[in-house]
Amino acid sequence: MKYEPIFKLPYSNIFITNLLFKGAYGEFNAIATIKNGKWELFIEKELLNKLSEERYNEVIKGTNFKEFEKNSLHLAEELKKLDIEIKDLGNKEFLEFLNQMFDVGGRFMKNYSKTEFFFFTKIEKKLGEIIKDKFSFEDVLSKKVSIDSWQENDKRVAEYIISMQHLKFELRKVLNEVWMGPNSILSRVLEQIVIRTGREDALSMTFEEVNDCLNDKKIEDVSSRHVYSYITWNGNLTIISGGEAYRKIRELDKDIPKNEVVGTPACGGIARGKVKVIPLSMNPTEYLSKMEKGDVLVSDTTGPEMMVAIEKAVAIVTDEGGMMSHAAIISREFNIPCVVGTTYATEVFKDGDLVEVNANNGIVKKIE
Numbered sequence: 001m002k003y004e005p006i007f008k009l010p011y012s013n014i015f016i017t018n019l020l021f022k023g024a025y026g027e028f029n030a031i032a033t034i035k036n037g038k039w040e041l042f043i044e045k046e047l048l049n050k051l052s053e054e055r056y057n058e059v060i061k062g063t064n065f066k067e068f069e070k071n072s073l074h075l076a077e078e079l080k081k082l083d084i085e086i087k088d089l090g091n092k093e094f095l096e097f098l099n100q101m102f103d104v105g106g107r108f109m110k111n112y113s114k115t116e117f118f119f120f121t122k123i124e125k126k127l128g129e130i131i132k133d134k135f136s137f138e139d140v141l142s143k144k145v146s147i148d149s150w151q152e153n154d155k156r157v158a159e160y161i162i163s164m165q166h167l168k169f170e171l172r173k174v175l176n177e178v179w180m181g182p183n184s185i186l187s188r189v190l191e192q193i194v195i196r197t198g199r200e201d202a203l204s205m206t207f208e209e210v211n212d213c214l215n216d217k218k219i220e221d222v223s224s225r226h227v228y229s230y231i232t233w234n235g236n237l238t239i240i241s242g243g244e245a246y247r248k249i250r251e252l253d254k255d256i257p258k259n260e261v262v263g264t265p266a267c268g269g270i271a272r273g274k275v276k277v278i279p280l281s282m283n284p285t286e287y288l289s290k291m292e293k294g295d296v297l298v299s300d301t302t303g304p305e306m307m308v309a310i311e312k313a314v315a316i317v318t319d320e321g322g323m324m325s326h327a328a329i330i331s332r333e334f335n336i337p338c339v340v341g342t343t344y345a346t347e348v349f350k351d352g353d354l355v356e357v358n359a360n361n362g363i364v365k366k367i368e
């Protein structure tokens with residue numbers, strides 16, 4: 001089975017993986033890996049194709065977007081209510097809060113996962129066929145083109161992708177507010193777990209192990225999980241660490257290109273500049289300051305927290321995403337070249353590399 005890399009984080013841990021898998025990505029038979037703290041998620045290619053096909057068929061049949069939108073925004077409000085002061089809670093109350101966070105956060109992430117780019121591969125391809133040589137993606141998604149006279153199925157595809165891009169944008173803002181940043185509720189929870197357990201390896205524990213530790217049960221040292229871990233889900237986390245994890249991770253990493261990447265053009269144009277890699281991070285300010293006017297912003301994915309860097313960028317390149325991603329939407333607003341879904345840009349390019357971004361054909365390459 002061939003697995004495709006989907007998401008990357010410059011830092012994550014077993015506890016966050018537990019939250020993500022229990023809430024959302026476990027149902028996709030995903031694999032997560034940790035290499036010296038760096039985190040990556042993989043999903044089987046055949047399943048990605050199946051999910052994309054199923055979503056396209058739902059749209060053609062007339063999926064109830066309004067109901068999905070209503071439920072999504074309701075869950076977003078529930079998630080924001082988790083933002084309470086937790087440092088004064090006793091251990092019992094803190095564990096009750098963690099249970100609530102896994103419940104509410106899990107339901108939000110399960111719903112949010114349905115907006116991920118891999119669900120829209122066929123929909124975006126179909127829209128590309130509909131508008132070929134007539135309009136640009138930018139014009140359709142920005143509603144600069146009237147679709148009133150389109151055939152019914154074509155109109156459904158366009159209406160769905162236009163509506164979904166705006167919903168995803170709003171949900172991403174909530175996700176950033178609650179999960180991301182040094183003052184987010186998740187950051188404060190992680191800090192409290194370390195303080196309350198008194199252990200440096202606490203964040204390499206599962207939720208159940210944290211619960212046991214705070215109930216005075218003995219948990220063996222799990223610090224090796226932060227070096228190499230290969231993680232799957234079958235109702236609970238299965239964690240392989242050490243040498244066996246290293247060997248499994250090497251199998252997943254063997255297809256990384258050398259000097260160029262290919263992705264989806266999100267906003268046309270050609271630009272050259274020096275690379276600045278700005279990863280998605282729970283503390284983005286530590287990376288944003290290195291961005292200078294005229295640099296090419298390379299990231300796994302962008303979000304509202306990166307606007308200060310985006311405003312300086314001559315082009316944007318991301319590992320993840322499609323035509324509805326934050327990077328795609330913002331690049332069209334700023335009218336700067338953008339290539340999304342390259343998979344490996346953050347691994348192929350390093351700070352200071354001079355690159356050409358051809359967002360007309362989706363190729364980004366180093367310039368000698």
